Structure formats: C-alpha cells, structure tokens
Amino acid sequence: MAKTIAFQLNGRQARVRVDDPEMPLLYALRDDLGLRGPRFGCGLGQCGACTVNIDGEAVRSCITPVSTVAGKRILTLEGLGAPGKLHPLQQAFIDEQAVQCGYCINGMIMQAKAMLDGNPHPTEEQIRQELGQNLCRCGTHLRIVRAIQRAAGTVT
Amino acid sequence: MKNISRRQFLEGSGSLVVTFSLGALAARSAAAAGPSKAALPPLAAKTVAPDEVDGFLAIGADGKVTVYSGKVDLGTGVRTAMTQIAAEELSVPLASVEVIQGDTLLTPDQGPTFGSLSIQNGGMQIRQAAATAREALLVRGAEKLGVPLTEVSAKDGRIVAKESSVAYADLVGGKELALKLDPKAPLKDPATYTIVGRSVQRLDIPDKVTARFMYMQDFKVPGMVHARVVRPAALKASLLSVDDREARKVPGFVATVRKGDFLAVVARTEWGAIKAAEAVKASWSDWEGLPDQSKLWEHVRSTKIVRDDVLQKVGDSAEALKTGKAVSATYDFAVHTHGSIGPSCAVAEVKHGKITCWTASQQTHLLVKQIALMLSIPEQDVRCIYIEGSGCYGRNGHEDAAADAVMIAKEIGKPVRVQWSRADEHGWDPKGPPTLLDFRAALDAGGMPLAWESEIFIPDRPPKFAVPLVAAQLAGLPADVAHPGSIHQSLAIPYGIPNIKATAHTLAETPFRPSWIRTPGRLQNTFGNESFIDECAAAAGADPIVYRRKLIGGDRRGLDLLDRLVAVSAWKPRSRDAARTGGDVAVGRGVSYTHYELVRTYVGAVADVEVERSTGAVRVKRFFVAHDCGQIINPDGLRNQIEGNVMQTVSRTLVEQVTFDRGKVTSIDWVTYPILTFPDLPDVKIDLIDRPNEKPWGAGEPTTAIVPAAIANAIFDATGARLRSVPFTPQKVLAAMKSA
Numbered sequence: 001m002a003k004t005i006a007f008q009l010n011g012r013q014a015r016v017r018v019d020d021p022e023m024p025l026l027y028a029l030r031d032d033l034g035l036r037g038p039r040f041g042c043g044l045g046q047c048g049a050c051t052v053n054i055d056g057e058a059v060r061s062c063i064t065p066v067s068t069v070a071g072k073r074i075l076t077l078e079g080l081g082a083p084g085k086l087h088p089l090q091q092a093f094i095d096e097q098a099v100q101c102g103y104c105i106n107g108m109i110m111q112a113k114a115m116l117d118g119n120p121h122p123t124e125e126q127i128r129q130e131l132g133q134n135l136c137r138c139g140t141h142l143r144i145v146r147a148i149q150r151a152a153g154t155v156t
Numbered sequence: 157m158k159n160i161s162r163r164q165f166l167e168g169s170g171s172l173v174v175t176f177s178l179g180a181l182a183a184r185s186a187a188a189a190g191p192s193k194a195a196l197p198p199l200a201a202k203t204v205a206p207d208e209v210d211g212f213l214a215i216g217a218d219g220k221v222t223v224y225s226g227k228v229d230l231g232t233g234v235r236t237a238m239t240q241i242a243a244e245e246l247s248v249p250l251a252s253v254e255v256i257q258g259d260t261l262l263t264p265d266q267g268p269t270f271g272s273l274s275i276q277n278g279g280m281q282i283r284q285a286a287a288t289a290r291e292a293l294l295v296r297g298a299e300k301l302g303v304p305l306t307e308v309s310a311k312d313g314r315i316v317a318k319e320s321s322v323a324y325a326d327l328v329g330g331k332e333l334a335l336k337l338d339p340k341a342p343l344k345d346p347a348t349y350t351i352v353g354r355s356v357q358r359l360d361i362p363d364k365v366t367a368r369f370m371y372m373q374d375f376k377v378p379g380m381v382h383a384r385v386v387r388p389a390a391l392k393a394s395l396l397s398v399d400d401r402e403a404r405k406v407p408g409f410v411a412t413v414r415k416g417d418f419l420a421v422v423a424r425t426e427w428g429a430i431k432a433a434e435a436v437k438a439s440w441s442d443w444e445g446l447p448d449q450s451k452l453w454e455h456v457r458s459t460k461i462v463r464d465d466v467l468q469k470v471g472d473s474a475e476a477l478k479t480g481k482a483v484s485a486t487y488d489f490a491v492h493t494h495g496s497i498g499p500s501c502a503v504a505e506v507k508h509g510k511i512t513c514w515t516a517s518q519q520t521h522l523l524v525k526q527i528a529l530m531l532s533i534p535e536q537d538v539r540c541i542y543i544e545g546s547g548c549y550g551r552n553g554h555e556d557a558a559a560d561a562v563m564i565a566k567e568i569g570k571p572v573r574v575q576w577s578r579a580d581e582h583g584w585d586p587k588g589p590p591t592l593l594d595f596r597a598a599l600d601a602g603g604m605p606l607a608w609e610s611e612i613f614i615p616d617r618p619p620k621f622a623v624p625l626v627a628a629q630l631a632g633l634p635a636d637v638a639h640p641g642s643i644h645q646s647l648a649i650p651y652g653i654p655n656i657k658a659t660a661h662t663l664a665e666t667p668f669r670p671s672w673i674r675t676p677g678r679l680q681n682t683f684g685n686e687s688f689i690d691e692c693a694a695a696a697g698a699d700p701i702v703y704r705r706k707l708i709g710g711d712r713r714g715l716d717l718l719d720r721l722v723a724v725s726a727w728k729p730r731s732r733d734a735a736r737t738g739g740d741v742a743v744g745r746g747v748s749y750t751h752y753e754l755v756r757t758y759v760g761a762v763a764d765v766e767v768e769r770s771t772g773a774v775r776v777k778r779f780f781v782a783h784d785c786g787q788i789i790n791p792d793g794l795r796n797q798i799e800g801n802v803m804q805t806v807s808r809t810l811v812e813q814v815t816f817d818r819g820k821v822t823s824i825d826w827v828t829y830p831i832l833t834f835p836d837l838p839d840v841k842i843d844l845i846d847r848p849n850e851k852p853w854g855a856g857e858p859t860t861a862i863v864p865a866a867i868a869n870a871i872f873d874a875t876g877a878r879l880r881s882v883p884f885t886p887q888k889v890l891a892a893m894k895s896a
Contacts, residue, residue: 097357104497137546139800
C-alpha cells in the first residue's frame with residue numbers, strides 16, 4: 001500500500017512513494033532522493049550525523065518518520081551551498097580545515113546552521129553546548145568550534 | 157615479450173596476477189577513486205610490484221600524474237600528504253597529481269594502513285619512486301633536447317634547459333616508465349621544497365562540506381540489493397532455527413541467507429532489509445563464555461600464559477630490586493571499541509566466479525587473502541577496492557562487513573550492500589583487549605631508579621597480521637587466528653636505568669576478538685610506564701620533568717622535546733606536589749613523555765585538570781603537546797592529527813569501557829558506550845618541532861600514547877590520588893582519593 005509524500009527539499013518540490021510511512025526520513029533522502037549529506041550513524045537519534053533542518057529546526061532524520069514531513073521545508077547540506085556559492089559555514093569549515101574523516105560534519109554544519117539562524121553571534125560556550133549532542137570520533141572539535149565562530153562573524 | 161616477462165616476474169614475486177576483465181573494472185575504479193575521475197593508464201600493463209616505478213606512478217599523455225598508493229586515507233589527510241610528496245619529488249604542480257588508493261588490482265601492497273606508517277613507510281616508497289622517475293626523465297629530457305645532463309633540471313612537469321624544454325608528457329606520456337625503483341635515487345634537498353612542509357589545504361574537505369564526497373556508505377552498483385546481518389544472541393551461540401515468515405511479508409523481501417550460524421536477510425531497499433531483520437525470528441543456543449566483568453582482572457591474571465617475551469633487559473633487575481626503596485603499582489586498561497561514527501559498510505559483487513568487493517578496509521591486500529581463505533578460492537579471483545568510509549582507528553568492522561557482503565553476494569548471485577547497524581558496530585567490531593600491567597622499582601638514596609621491572613598480560617600474537625572475519629567464524633569457514641597487533645611495543649622505556657626488565661606475558665585466550673585500536677599496546681604500555689615513572693618521581697620528591705631529563709641521558713632530541721614542552725606549557729619546576737586548592741575543585745598538572753617504540757616520534761604532553769572532590773568528576777581543561785616526528789609534510793594536517801589524538805584519548809581515558817554480560821557486549825550504542833563531546837573536551841596547544849633534514853616519522857598514534865598518564869599524573873598533582881585504572885570514572889576517583 002504505497003503512499004506518496006510531498007515536501008519541499010532544498011527549495012524544490014520533492015515527492016517519494018513509500019511502502020511504509022514510518023520509514024525514517026533519512027532513507028527517503030539517501031535512497032529514494034539520492035542525497036549524500038544526511039548520513040546514517042546510529043538510527044537512534046544519538047549521534048547527529050543524519051541531521052537536516054526542517055522548517056528551520058535541526059532534526060535527526062534517522063528517527064523522523066517520513067510521513068511527518070509532508071508539506072514541510074527540508075534543508076540538507078546539499079541545499080546549503082555548493083562549490084562557487086558556498087554558505088559561510090561551508091567556507092569556514094574549509095578555512096579552518098575543520099574536518100578529519102568528515103562523517104559527522106554534515107550534522108555539525110546543519111546543527112550550526114539552525115543555531116546561527118536563531119543566534120547569529122553565539123559565544124564559544126554556547127556553540128559547545130549547542131553541539132553537545134553531535135558526536136565526532138576523530139577529535140576535530142576545536143576546529144569545528146572555530147569554524148562556527150568564523151562563520152558567525154560573517155553570517156547576518 | 158615484455159608483458160610476458162612482467163607476468164613471470166609478478167608470479168615469481170608472489171604478487172597478485174592480473175586476470176580480471178579489465179575494461180569494466182577500470183571504469184569502476186575511476187568511479188570509486190572519487191569525484192575527479194583520473195585518466196587511468198591502460199590497465200593491461202599495470203604492475204603492482206613494489207620494486208617497479210610503474211607500480212606507484214603513471215604519467216598520462218596529458219601530463220597528469222597518477223599515484224598508486226597501497227596506504228589509504230582513513231580520514232587523516234594522508235591522501236593530501238601523498239599528493240604533496242609525489243608532486244614535490246617529481247617537480248610537478250600539486251593539481252596535476254591524483255592518488256588512487258587501496259585497489260588491489262592497481263596499487264602495490266604496502267601493508268595495512270596502521271602503526272603510524274603511512275608517511276614513514278608508504279610515503280617514502282612513493283617519494284623514492286618519484287625520485288627514480290625524475291632522474292630518468294632528466295636523462296631522457298637531456299637526450300631529447302640534445303644538451304648535457306648537467307644542464308637540465310626538472311620544473312613544473314618539464315625538463316628544462318637554458319633555452320629549451322620538454323614536457324614529461326612528451327617524454328613518457330601514457331606509456332610505462334619501465335624502471336626498477338632505485339632505492340638510491342637522489343632525493344631533492346629539503347631546502348628547495350615548495351610543496352612539502354607547507355600547510356596545503358586538504359583535497360577532500362571541499363567535497364566533504366558540500367555533500368559531494370562519496371563515502372563507502374554512498375557507493376552503489378546497478379542491480380544492488382541491501383542486506384542486514386542478524387547477529388547471534390550471544391557471541392558464540394549456535395543458530396537452532398529460523399522462522400522468516402514475517403520477514404517475507406516485508407515489501408521488497410528478497411532472501412534469507414543462512415550459512416551455519418551466519419544469518420542475513422536481503423531486500424530491495426535498505427529500509428526493507430532493516431524491517432526484515434527485525435521481523436525474522438531466530439532461535440539461538442545459550443552461550444555464556446565471557447568472564448564476569450566485575451572480576452575481569454582476576455580473569456586476566458589467571459589466564460594461562462603461553463609464552464613470555466623479554467622486551468628489554470639491562471643489568472640484573474631481580475638482584476637490584478632487593479636494594480633501595482621499593483615502589484610498586486599495578487595498572488589496568490579497559491576494553492575499548494573503535495566507535496566509528498558511521499557503522500561499517502561494504503558492497504560485493506560476484507561475476508563469473510570473480511569477486512569484487514568495495515570496502516573501507518584499512519588493509520585491502522590482506523582482505524583479499526582473508527576472503528580467498530574464507531571461500532577456499534584463489535586470491536586472484538578476489539579484488540578489493542578501497543573507498544573511504546567513516547574514520548576508523550584501527551581494524552574495526554569494515555573487513556567484517558566486507559566478508560558479510562561477499563558471503564551474501566555469493567549465495568544470492570546479486571550485488572549486495574551490507575550496512576552494519578550501530579549495535580553491530582559496537583557489539584561486533586573487534587576490541588582493544590583488556591590489558592593488565594605490573595610495575596616494580598627500587599630507588600637509590602637520591603630517589604633515582606636503580607631497578608625497573610614491568611610485566612604486561614596481553615593476548616597471544618600469532619605470526620600473521622590478521623583479525624579473523626566474523627562471517628567466516630559464524631559460517632564455520634576457514635579464518636585466520638586472531639591477531640591484536642604488535643601490542644608489546646613501547647613497554648621498553650626510553651630511560652637509562654641501570655637494571656631493567658620488561659616482560660610480556662602472552663595469554664592463551666582473551667574475551668573478545670582482539671584488534672588494534674589507535675596506538676594499540678603502546679597506549680596501554682605508555683600509560684603504565686609514564687604513570688609509574690611519575691610515582692617514582694613523587695616518591696623521590698622530584699620535579700617530574702627534571703626527573704625524566706636525568707633519565708633520558710644523552711638523547712638530544714628527547715631533551716630538546718622536554719625543553720620545548722616546558723616552554724609551551726609554561727611548566728614551573730617544583731620539588732614536591734604543588735599546593736592544592738582548598739575548595740571543592742582541585743587543580744593540577746601532569747606530564748607524560750615517550751620516544752615512540754624507542755625508534756621514532758618523540759612526543760610529550762602536559763595536562764591541566766580540575767577534579768571535583770565531592771563527586772570525583774574530572775575535567776581536562778588544557779593539553780600542551782610538544783611533537784617531533786622529524787620532517788613535517790603538512791604542518792596543519794599534523795596539528796589536526798595531534799588534536800584528534802588528544803580529544804579521542806581524553807574520552808577513552810575518562811569515560812570509555814566496553815561492558816558485557818556472560819554472553820555478549822551490552823554497550824551497544826552511544827548511551828551505553830558514551831564518548832566525550834564538545835562541552836567536556838580540552839583546549840590544545842601544540843608546539844611542532846620541524847626537522848626538514850630528518851626522516852618523516854608517524855604522527856597518527858604517538859600523541860595518544862601519552863594522554864592517559866598525563867591526566868593521571870595531573871589528578872595526582874591535584875588530589876594526591878593515583879588513578880591506575882582506565883577509565884577514570886568518578887567512582888574510581890572518589891575511591892582513590894579516599895585511600896590516598
């Protein structure tokens with residue numbers, strides 16, 4: 001009993017046909033819509049690798065049923081910016097070389113994007129707290145914080 | 157004729173003989189290499205022999221250079237560093253070099269990517285190949301230009317004479333170099349470097365921050381189906397029965413695969429595979445072969461010892477221990493998991509009896525052997541192609557996921573993607589083994605050590621470097637014996653003590669499949685060594701850096717390193733424990749040092765910690781690191797690695813331990829196996845000692861080795877309590893303060 005779910009994805013209309021409306025959004029984005037930004041890390045909402053922004057909020061797509069996003073605005077790392085027109089966060093992550101393996105970086109950037117939308121000039125402590133539920137195993141934390149601080153200087 | 161002789165050579169040297177259908181694979185390999193598809197040279201002639209320049213390098217008709225590296229980038233930046241090394245030595249622009257990594261059909265076997273050896277060994281092989289090629293190009297260029305060899309130089313991909321020049325591409329473009337790698341080919345003078353030694357930005361980062369990078373988890377092949385493995389209820393439980401009636405109702409269900417105790421379900425979609433795995437009802441036998449975790453160290457101590465290896469012997473420690481002031485301590489280090497953020501993933505395809513496996517394995521050449529062994533097929537019928545996955549810090553689950561995928565693909569005759577779940581990764585990756593360490597010393601009247609004895613209890617190390625494939629074990633197929641890596645390393649100490657004996661007791665068994673996890677053994681052994689030397693210094697009432705300096709003796713680089721550490725940390729010498737603050741928060745600093753494996757990187761650290769007396773909570777505020785790994789290829793890349801070493805190991809030291817019941821691992825997610833994150837991690841200040849004229853040594857691991865002792869010694873400085881058991885949980889800190 002397939003069902004079609006429509007939403008706005010990175011500024012364009014998108015629709016997916018799913019057998020199971022309880023399927024997490026992550027699989028719709030990665031497997032049906034071919035995106036690479038949101039990443040599978042735990043499927044439990046514990047690590048943040050799958051983070052996307054839904055109506056401006058940072059959300060864990062691995063535990064968000066696809067049926068709940070009908071009609072909503074979804075932004076992924078792909079939609080944030082691309083080579084030639086990088087978002088200030090993406091540019092700042094390059095400038096600070098704030099990546100090791102980079103598997104968590106989607107979540108770091110999308111979490112930071114939602115934070116900066118509400119608080120354009122966070123302190124270092126606020127950034128550390130805001131990212132407290134985003135896990136990085138390579139130990140890139142200091143650079144990630146600096147990158148967000150750098151971006152915050154340019155984001156209006 | 158030439159190809160025939162090359163093939164004979166390959167067979168003679170035991171290397172992989174090329175027997176694949178090459179056209180299709182070349183296209184695949186280009187896709188796997190990443191977004192910028194390098195123009196590959198003709199594959200039919202591609203040698204992987206490590207003594208042939210063509211094994212490592214190809215210069216295309218367009219002048220582009222392709223480097224074939226058996227060492228792979230695990231997220232450490234090694235690909236960028238290899239690009240720098242090759243571009244520098246060949247005198248070509250950085251942008252004209254592309255690196256292909258870990259494809260067993262194309263890249264020489266340079267050994268697994270482990271042990272902080274990628275630059276030190278792998279990179280230096282590539283540097284030597286590039287130097288050999290450059291020297292030959294100089295000769296060929298001089299001939300072509302009709303000028304004496306002394307009048308040409310190599311610059312920007314051209315051989316340049318006074319009034320003329322010729323491009324490399326016009327000398328060899330698209331053809332083989334056909335040169336034996338000359339181990340004596342002269343290397344460039346580091347004083348002339350323009351690419352090596354610079355903080356070149358990493359080549360992968362732009363794609364990684366724009367979601368264009370293809371990780372292993374993103375890789376697809378046409379017709380691919382998705383599988384999930386259903387793991388046994390206990391590590392060695394037997395599969396009694398399977399009822400897959402509910403699983404078959406999942407839309408897109410393809411198959412249930414059972415081989416012995418190996419059980420997997422396959423579906424057309426990833427979500428279908430997940431649901432089918434949840435729906436399948438499997439009945440498992442009871443198995444309770446794990447030790448009681450609360451008595452883990454008694455278990456380790458009572459495990460049968462199969463061999464003793466004396467790793468360092470100076471003088472007569474047994475006799476000397478009868479004299480002077482006795483100091484002794486026992487340390488232990490918990491079982492750790494790798495904790496890669498992305499669980500392991502692999503894709504496998506079987507066509508005409510040949511297996512291709514795309515994998516994030518750190519050891520594709522070894523994996524070929526292991527898969528061939530598992531399936532009892534010739535090694536030539538297996539090709540493994542590296543695609544970068546989530547960071548791995550040693551042999552984690554990547555190889556096992558690869559074996560899962562191969563096993564399933566072979567059974568169902570379709571290309572298969574296997575994605576491990578979080579519980580698979582935490583529960584089934586091989587583990588850093590539990591390590592127990594005993595120390596004894598005798599101090600003379602001045603407090604200096606007369607004798608030093610150390611003993612470690614570690615799993616056995618058979619001759620082959622392999623961790624067995626879990627799929628092979630479960631399916632009852634041939635598998636290697638477990639091997640945890642050279643975990644006896646770094647027990648020998650960098651100190652001149654007149655009587656020393658360091659002994660490794662190798663044990664007949666260990667609770668989990670043992671593996672290497674960042675700084676395997678060196679971490680545990682250095683924790684013991686550097687904690688115990690601090691205990692000796694404290695017993696002597698000596699400043700711990702002054703004490704170490706006396707023991708380092710004439711090792712100039714070691715002394716320089718400690719001088720730089722003193723400066724970067726603004727260390728204040730003290731003759732006894734610093735005054736401790738009276739409030740609830742005690743503040744302290746500790747130092748730790750190592751000369752890695754006694755033969756390479758020198759690194760020292762100072763940790764600043766706060767200890768909350770009422771709760772036992774430890775907060776590491778700052779780390780200062782002085783680091784000498786010889787010639788630095790990329791200073792910022794090196795800093796990134798050192799920071800990562802510190803962050804990861806502060807987490808391992810303070811909070812991490814695998815928990816288990818009698819049958820299985822119970823720490824199977826990030827709640828039950830927490831790691832530290834932003835609010836709890838320290839600032840790091842690093843002083844890099846660059847020695848451009850020295851060999852480049854490894855940096856992926858050495859800093860990790862010194863982190864736990866620096867923290868333990870700082871906690872002692874703050875509270876007078878010795879933490880001798882990793883992790884330093886609040887309960888252990890409270891207990892240690894009580895008995896201090």
